[in-house]
Amino acid sequence: MNTARFLKSAGLGLGDEVILSAYAGTETAQSVAAVGARPVFVDIDPSSYCIDPEAIAAALTSRTAAVVVASVFGCPPDLARISELGRARGLLIVGAGEVEDDxxxxxxxxxxxxxxxxxxxxxxxxxxxxxxxxxxxxxxxxxxxxxxxxxxxxxxxxxxxxxxxxxxxxxxxxxxxxxxxxxxxxxxxxxxxxxxxxxxxxxxxxxxxxxxxxxxxxxxxxxxxxxx
Missing domain, CATH: 3.90.1150.10 (Aspartate Aminotransferase, domain 1)
Structure with missing residues (x-):
């Protein structure tokens, strides 16, 4: 998925904040910046290396528009908790870097x-x-x-x-x-x-x-x- 294209098509741009993990490559953060939004980096769950739902909750502001989630090393994120946060705040939940596996x-x-x-x-x-x-x-x-x-x-x-x-x-x-x-x-x-x-x-x-x-x-x- 082209993250920048997806974010732009969803209407994200200048003034919006997108929460994501810093334990990754720069591609996703660059995609966020490319549409004019601000990447907001939060910490990981040390047992899964995925973005920590509690860190997401602590970073939410009135400008938060989306959260980027991804599996890390094949370990899935806590989508149930993250989706709950998304529904409560009307946030876009974006999956990144997911690949089909044999x-x-x-x-x-x-x-x-x-x-x-x-x-x-x-x-x-x-x-x-x-x-x-x-x-x-x-x-x-x-x-x-x-x-x-x-x-x-x-x-x-x-x-x-x-x-x-x-x-x-x-x-x-x-x-x-x-x-x-x-x-x-x-x-x-x-x-x-x-x-x-x-x-x-x-x-x-x-x-x-x-x-x-x-x-x-x-x-x-x-x-x-x-x-x-």
């Missing part, structure tokens, strides 16, 4: 995800959410935020695990949208998260090797657990 691929990824979640000890595994398709299997590396996460990622790559940092800079820290806004859960996720490869074609022995590589790098750090 059922066989989803089943295979869920199987791999269950295997990883049951066996990984050196990272915090994703929390279970109904409908999660695990387009990406995103873990958190405990410790001292970004330095420890990046060191862990380098060590994993050295062991042949092609991991990736899913979001390096949140949108509210990008030059075009930078301000003084603080979004603690978004910023913590940016510093701690790491995506492990979870394509459906992975063989079980490859997933087992991923587990052994992660677990060999150490367990959860008690200091990091006490700080959450």
């Amino acid at each position: 059922p066989d691929g989803i089943a295979q990824r869920r199987s791999h995800a269950a295997f990883l979640t049951a066996r990984l000890t050196g990272v915090r595994t994703p929390e279970a959410h109904e409908g999660h398709t695990y387009q990406r299997y995103v873990v958190r590396v405990p410790g001292n935020g970004r330095p420890d996460r990046d060191a862990f990622a380098r060590a994993l790559r050295g062991r042949g695990v092609a991991c990736e940092v899913p979001v390096r800079t949140p949108v509210h820290r990008q030059p075009a949208f930078r301000g003084s806004l603080r979004l603690p859960e978004t910023e913590r996720a940016v510093d701690e998260t790491l995506a492990l490869p979870l394509r459906g074609s992975l063989r079980r022995r490859e997933v087992q090797r991923m587990v052994s590589s992660c677990n060999a790098l150490g367990g959860l750090l008690p200091t990091s657990l006490s700080g959450r």
